[in-house]
Structure formats: C-alpha cells, structure tokens
Amino acid sequence: MDSIVAAASVLAAAIAVGFAGIGPGIGQGNAAGQAVEGIARQPEAEGKIRGTLLLSLAFMESLTIYGLVVALSLLFANPFAG
C-alpha cells in the first residue's frame, strides 16, 4: 500500500469514528436524561420507560456504528489499496 494512502486511510478512519460519535452522544444523553426525569416523576412506569429507552438508544448507537463500518472498511478492506 502506498504510504500516503495508508496515512490518509488511518486519518479518515479516526475522523469517521470521532465525528460519528458526537451526534449520537448528544442524542443519547438527552434521551437518558429525559428518561430519568420521567422515572423520577412516575416511578411506576419504570419498566416501560426502560424498554423504550433501550430501543431508542440502540437506534442512536447504530449511527455511530455506520461511522465505524466506514472506518473498518478503510482499515481492513481498503478499496484504494491498489
């Protein structure tokens, strides 16, 4: 592999994961905060809130995972390796 391509791929992988982490991080924080507030307000609804929260957290996390997939394909299955 060309060393410039290798360096650019590693950098791109890091940027992909890093930036993909920002949005879902904020979103998950918001969701978890609201869920805690909901449980504090209405403790008997905890089970339902927890189920919904986990499901929506997993949805948000999958956005990060897309970035991770891009990073992994750059590192291990690089289409520009030549």
Next chain:
Amino acid sequence: MSTILLSNIDVGSHLYINFTEDLHLHGETLFVSTLVVVFLSIFLFLGTSDLKKTPGALQNIVEVIYDLIKSVAITQMGPSYYSQFLPFIATIFLFILGCNWAGALIPWKLIEIPQGEFAAPTNDINTTACLAILTSLTYFGAGFKIKGIGYFARYIKPTPLLLPINIIEDFTKPLSLNFRLFGNIVADELTVTVICSVVPLFIPVPIMVLGLFASTIQALIFATLASAYIGEVIE
C-alpha cells in the same frame, strides 16, 4: 513499507471452500450458522413437544420468548395482521440471537483453522445482508398479499413529489438493517480482541458481558424493525 503490529487482528478473512474460480463459500460462517440452526431446532422441539398446564423449565423459557416476540409483533403490526408474520419475525429473532450468542459464548479461539477463525456468523456481512434482503422481500410480499396492486399507491403518498425518496427508502432500509447488525457485532468482537491483546485477564469480562447484552438488544432491534417495516406497508 514495513509495519509493526502490536497485535494481529483479522477482519474479513474467511475459511474459503472453493467450488470454481469465482464461487466459494465461507466455511466457518456456514458451520457455525448450521450449528445454531440445529441447536435452535432441537431446543424448540424439546420445548414445545410436551406441553403441560404447569410448564416445566424448558417450556417456560419458550413461552417467555414467544410472549416477547408476540408483544413486539402486536405493537408494530396491529392485532389483526400480526399472526401471519409472527413465524417470520420469531425466526429472524431467534436466529440472530443464536448467532450472536454463539460467537460470544462458545470459546472458538481454542479451535485452530487454517484461515480466518470461528466467530459469530453475523460478523460476516453476507449473513446480515441475507437477513436484510429477506426482510425486504417479506414486506414487499406482505404489501402485495394484503393490498394487491394498490400497494404501489404507497409510493406517491402523501404527494407524488416524494416518489424518488420513497423509492430510495426501499434501498436504504435493508442497507441500514444490514450495517447496523454487522457493525454492532464486529465492534463487539473487535473491542474484546483489542482489550484481550492489551490485558488478557479479567478486564475483558465486563466488556464481554456488555457485548452479550448488546447483541440481545440488536436481535430485538432487528425483529422490531422488520415488523415495523411490515406494519408500515400493510396498515
């Protein structure tokens, strides 16, 4: 260019079984998924063969799983249509759960194979792509079966302007299902591998437990999304 690797991590190398130049199978994926299918079949057969009023341990587990999947299907598809698609959703859920756990719970690292290594079948992108395409086909089929040719009216709702977006959505749905499952499982296994190469004892255990939990959630997510897509089409 010479590189120094701290640890040798393989992603995307498989035990190829070649038929011709272009046609090959991924041996380890095939083996583990067959194992999962056989195990699930035996488990479900034993769990449902001797049904009693007061259930035994095995029947209890099967009933819990059934209740879980049924509640998912009813919330997404409504009480009048869910029963037709319940077998599909349940199969998808159990297969993905079995695959994810098979990769995490069985100590595959002890078995050496010439190429690649045994792992969860869902960390091969072909498995997840197959499941995602099956889901797509199912919701197309469900739409045709229940709505007939009127199914295509869905594409020009709410306005015909959205036609391109509605068509693109048909391709992005399986793509996102595919990448979500694949990425999560690969991320789990990669994390465990990396941490094991740094600290091989005790420290990876909580990460493994977290991975087990996350893979259960992923199976649930896949089933939920599949039934949501079907529900969206038939409502």
